[in-house]
Amino acid sequence: MTKYKISEIGEVVGGGTPSTKYKEYYSTNKDISWITPKDLSGYTKMYISNGERYITSKGLNNSSAKMLPKDTILISSRAPIGYVAIAQKELATNQGFKSIIPDKTKILPEFLYFTMITKKSELENIATGSTFKEVSGKVMKNFEIDVPTIEKQKKIIDKLIPIVRKIELNNE
Secondary structure (H helix, E strand, O other): OEEEEHHHHEEEEEOOOOOOOOHHHEEOOOOEEEEOHHHHOOOOOOEEOOOOEEEOHHHHHOOOOOOEOOOOEEEEEEOOEEEEEEEOOOEEEOOOEEEEEEOOOOOOHHHHHHHHHHOHHHHHHHOEOOOOOEOOHHHHHHOEEEEOOHHHHHHHHHHHHHHHHHHHHHHO
């Protein structure tokens, strides 16, 4: 098992919110899925593809929101800290996230998902801010986790995935 900074096993990407002054930045046509921490409140599934709201490409281009690829690990970084899900498809998030695009040669998305779920209280403890606590991009990049070999990760995931599927089915 080797300790890695998050920045050594993936790219940390913050989200953004298009200005609500412009209606054309938001969509009812389900253009671009746009996830907020509220979407993960009470969310019990491993993967997420849609939130409550959608943005347009104009909204994306006129904000700090970025398109995140499938298998990105979405981690809420404020209000509250530590909600975790895996992007089931390409999507964007608001500024309440520090998401990780995993380097799949070093870490499997599902392994990173399970690891980050267990790190919620550690993230809360290192968050800073006076009005409300937040995990900054710098803090997330320097956050260290133990990472076994890809083969060991696969063995762990193969044991955990059936349990998660069963839990998700029971919750439905």
